[in-house]
Amino acid sequence: MKVYFLGTGTSQGIPVIGSNHPVCKSTDSKDKRLRVSVWISWGNYSYVIDCGPDFRQQMLSSHCQKVDGILFTHEHSDHTAGIDDIRPFNFKQGEIPIYAHQRVIDNLKRRFEYVFETVNKYPGAPSIETIEVINNKPFSIGNKTAIPVNVMHGNLQVFGYRIDDFAYLTDVKTIEESEILKLKNLKVLVINALREEPHDMHFNLKEALDFITLVQPEKAYLTHISHIMGFHEEVQKNLPKNVFLAYDNLEITL
Ligand SMILES: [Zn+2]
Secondary structure (H helix, E strand, O other), X not given: OEEEEEEOEOOOXXXXXXXXXXXXXXXXXXXXXXXXXXXXXXXXXXXXXXXXXXXXXXXXXXXXXXXXEEEOOOOOHHHHXXXXXXXXXXXHHOOEEEEEOHHHHHHHHHHOHHHHOOOOOOOOOOOEEEEEOOOOOOEEEOOEEEEEEEEEEOOEEEEEEEEOOEEEEOOOOEOOHHHHHHHOOOOEEEEEOOOOOOOOOOOOHHHXXXXXXXXXXXXXXXXXXXXXXXXXXXXXXXXXXXXXXXXXXXXXXX
């Protein structure tokens, strides 16, 4: 399985519009971060987790040729605002399944009403099939199984996903013991780490590192990173040897 980091930034992306912060002005390509998303593929199968406002640019730079489905973590715009740009895949492939909590599906129905129109729907509008994700109910994606992992983003429920030895968790602030049990024996864990300072809704760096110590994956990649975290190269130097700051367009093979 290949995992391609389409975006590794927090909700505003890096650089932040109008910012004079040194990280926003950095010329290192690893300090440029689009909104958070990954593309996972194996054999003939190709899925993305989340579809934020940078989706079009991400599909172009990754040369992704097809999307068999989109797994949503939650409804926040940095994870969903790119839905209109799935249309080129619809024109090639037809309807695309989206997997999400029922609350997220309901939210998308309000915000993207035209996508869900049943009468006089504009023929060029995105075309999706909704599939409800229920905690403790693994579901099939291609010939693999996705296991939902329930986490909390402050008061908001969010799904992470485990597929084989890979797990992708973002926007985590707290996670219950029963959910941590789903993360045993991972080769790769992707986990959010916003910055060094604490935040009410996100793991900071220390919380993410403590979580990695608890879960003990072979390797961990940090994502959903704010410019306030610092320069990629400097932050990476101080991480444990099996922990990596993810960066946009990084591709790993499991
Ligand atoms: Zn987010």
